[in-house]
Amino acid sequence: MIANYPIPSKTFFEIASLGYLLVLYLISFNDKNRGTFRSYKLFRHLEINMMLALIVSILTYTFAYPELGTPLPVCTLLRTMDSIMCVMASRVFAVYLMEYVDSEGRLKTVSVIGNIIFFTYLILMILNLHFKFILWYTPEGTYMHGSLFVPIVFSAPVYYLTTGIMMLIFKLKTLGPREKVALSIASFVTLFGTIIQAATNGVILLSLPFGSIGIFVLYFSIETSDYHQLLKNNEILRLAEQDAIKANRAKSDFLASMSHEIRTPLNAVLGMDELILLETGKRTDVDPTFTGHIKEYAENIRDAGQVLLSVINDILDLTKIESGKMEIKPAPYRLHDLINDVGTMVRVRAEQKGLAYVQKLDPSIPDHLLGDELRIRQIMINLLNNAVKYTDSGSVELDVSMSDKTENSLSLCIKVADTGIGIKEEDMSLIFGDFQRIDEEHNHKVEGTGLGLSIVKRMIGLMNGHIEVSSKYGEGSVFTAYIPQDICSEAFEKSSDGEKRGKLADVITYHTPDCRYLVVDDNRLNLLVAKRFLDGLCGQIDTARSGEEALQKMKQTKYDLIFMDHMMPDLDGIQTYEMSLEDPDNINIKTPVIMMTANALCGVREEYLSKGFADYISKPVEIKELLRVVERHLPGDKVSYLNPL
Numbered sequence: 001m002i003a004n005y006p007i008p009s010k011t012f013f014e015i016a017s018l019g020y021l022l023v024l025y026l027i028s029f030n031d032k033n034r035g036t037f038r039s040y041k042l043f044r045h046l047e048i049n050m051m052l053a054l055i056v057s058i059l060t061y062t063f064a065y066p067e068l069g070t071p072l073p074v075c076t077l078l079r080t081m082d083s084i085m086c087v088m089a090s091r092v093f094a095v096y097l098m099e100y101v102d103s104e105g106r107l108k109t110v111s112v113i114g115n116i117i118f119f120t121y122l123i124l125m126i127l128n129l130h131f132k133f134i135l136w137y138t139p140e141g142t143y144m145h146g147s148l149f150v151p152i153v154f155s156a157p158v159y160y161l162t163t164g165i166m167m168l169i170f171k172l173k174t175l176g177p178r179e180k181v182a183l184s185i186a187s188f189v190t191l192f193g194t195i196i197q198a199a200t201n202g203v204i205l206l207s208l209p210f211g212s213i214g215i216f217v218l219y220f221s222i223e224t225s226d227y228h229q230l231l232k233n234n235e236i237l238r239l240a241e242q243d244a245i246k247a248n249r250a251k252s253d254f255l256a257s258m259s260h261e262i263r264t265p266l267n268a269v270l271g272m273d274e275l276i277l278l279e280t281g282k283r284t285d286v287d288p289t290f291t292g293h294i295k296e297y298a299e300n301i302r303d304a305g306q307v308l309l310s311v312i313n314d315i316l317d318l319t320k321i322e323s324g325k326m327e328i329k330p331a332p333y334r335l336h337d338l339i340n341d342v343g344t345m346v347r348v349r350a351e352q353k354g355l356a357y358v359q360k361l362d363p364s365i366p367d368h369l370l371g372d373e374l375r376i377r378q379i380m381i382n383l384l385n386n387a388v389k390y391t392d393s394g395s396v397e398l399d400v401s402m403s404d405k406t407e408n409s410l411s412l413c414i415k416v417a418d419t420g421i422g423i424k425e426e427d428m429s430l431i432f433g434d435f436q437r438i439d440e441e442h443n444h445k446v447e448g449t450g451l452g453l454s455i456v457k458r459m460i461g462l463m464n465g466h467i468e469v470s471s472k473y474g475e476g477s478v479f480t481a482y483i484p485q486d487i488c489s490e491a492f493e494k495s496s497d498g499e500k501r502g503k504l505a506d507v508i509t510y511h512t513p514d515c516r517y518l519v520v521d522d523n524r525l526n527l528l529v530a531k532r533f534l535d536g537l538c539g540q541i542d543t544a545r546s547g548e549e550a551l552q553k554m555k556q557t558k559y560d561l562i563f564m565d566h567m568m569p570d571l572d573g574i575q576t577y578e579m580s581l582e583d584p585d586n587i588n589i590k591t592p593v594i595m596m597t598a599n600a601l602c603g604v605r606e607e608y609l610s611k612g613f614a615d616y617i618s619k620p621v622e623i624k625e626l627l628r629v630v631e632r633h634l635p636g637d638k639v640s641y642l643n644p645l
């Protein structure tokens with residue numbers, strides 16, 4: 001009986017695609033890790049619908065011919081079913097597409113219209129069985145299309161396919177790259193198949209076979225279980241990343257506000273403490289032991305307060321850098337001033353630890369530069385403070401030179417070398433991390449947060465520079481920062497604070513890089529002032545807070561000049577000088593000693609000179625006077641003039 005029904009050649013493609021869809025269905029059905037994505041369930045519907053549509057189509061084009069003996073009602077039913085199955089398949093395909101382009105279900109109207117069209121279509125097809133306005137068979141067995149065939153049978157699939165493709169085009173940007181490609185190929189391949197089928201007036205049945213190729217593309221690109229797993233994992237990672245970013249932002253906000261909250265009262269504490277220090281210095285009507293205690297306590301408060309302040313400033317800087325709020329503000333500045341200022345601060349710390357501080361500045365570097373002076377100062381101070389912190393004996397050296405000089409720019413090379421504990425090879429990569437402190441067993445007594453180098457590196461990065469480090473564990477470290485700077489074409493005058501420094505640098509006409517000075521004074525501020533002035537000469541400066549300390553240093557180090565205060569507790573300046581002359585271990589017997597005192601009474605100069613002092617300077621010290629005296633007592637080969645006459 002089957003022999004009556006030869007397989008028509010136009011269904012060959014449909015038979016082939018039914019075969020491979022079946023294989024695909026079995027493979028995907030056997031996939032143990034089948035996805036739980038809604039798109040996957042819709043994909044299964046699509047597969048089943050496509051197979052049913054293919055089966056019905058093959059049956060229709062094989063059996064729906066009365067001349068082959070098939071009863072007319074069966075032929076009509078097959079034709080009707082064939083049309084309905086095609087519409088169903090296109091509808092499921094559209095719903096599947098919508099799942100991707102409108103996963104939140106916002107385009108409700110599109111799917112409501114889709115449903116209305118589908119049910120209207122079903123009703124019309126059922127009515128057609130009686131009224132015959134779409135398709136029917138004549139009593140003689142001829143298959144006929146009614147006047148409403150084209151608008152009714154084609155309008156539904158065309159609506160589904162076009163709305164699906166339109167949505168896809170509009171929402172293409174919201175899709176991932178794989179989805180874009182897979183959905184586009186599947187949609188257009190199905191569309192082309194339908195167009196070819198329509199163009200050949202149904203001679204070749206290609207819409208369902210091309211649709212099946214689309215299903216293959218969809219399966220192997222976006223519907224396999226491992227791809228779904230990948231998507232799930234990506235989503236988990238994305239959420240975790242969002243949480244981490246949020247937590248990091250909350251941490252930064254918290255740190256920034258806490259730092260600010262702590263800084264405000266801390267400034268007051270430090271300010272009041274400074275007043276206590278000033279008051280205790282002035283009061284002569286109170287028991288000196290009492291004021292001495294108060295002074296000591298106040299000094300401790302100041303030291304601890306300053307450490308706290310620097311920690312808070314570091315945290316603030318870090319949060320600023322992290323949130324991208326740290327701006328580099330280039331402005332004209334003078335390199336000499338900057339280095340002298342930095343040197344003055346660091347020298348005090350170095351000497352408090354008994355370290356030598358050496359400062360070198362390449363004289364060929366143009367003095368007027370354009371850059372963020374504040375940040376460069378911060379970088380230098382950070383590196384130098386670390387060098388002092390992590391060095392117990394020996395020296396700390398700041399060497400500023402330049403490279404890559406052009407007419408308008410240069411690269412500042414700031415080299416900070418120490419003879420300290422050094423860094424282990426394996427720790428080198430860690431030291432620039434946030435809150436990273438290394439070698440804690442040796443460093444636990446050294447104060448620090450592990451933020452300094454991280455900030456330094458980031459600030460240098462913001463200025464388009466870089467930093468290098470080389471170190472030998474147990475022998476010392478060298479940090480070299482390279483920071484591009486513009487050269488300021490015109491000389492300039494600075495305002496306010498800068499003005500004072502400008503004047504200091506203006507009057508310095510020579511450097512004495514190979515000289516070593518000793519300044520003896522019991523008053524810390526006086527020492528600071530003298531050091532600041534002498535720093536301009538780029539030599540090495542040692543200090544002593546008492547006569548005894550001075551005598552010790554005079555035994556250990558050969559100085560080129562010694563500045564001695566007169567009024568000091570215990571040994572005064574004159575006694576110290578006289579004892580030094582009698583000390584056989586003193587290696588500075590021939591070194592000129594200059595009296596630097598607030599005693600400015602008439603005739604004191606002669607008195608000091610008669611005692612053997614080489615010269616006399618009165619306090620408050622005038623820089624020009626100091627320079628004249630230094631120049632007068634140094635051998636000519638130790639003085640290098642900045643603008644040789």
Ligand code: ADP
Binds near residue numbers: 386422453477
């Ligand atoms: P800290 O506040 O701990 O000094 P830093 O970020 O400045 O933080 O430095 C990170 C770590 O790098 C330090 O804990 C220290 O172990 C190491 N380090 C930094 N500078 C030096 C140096 N000059 N010599 C030896 N170790 C150093």
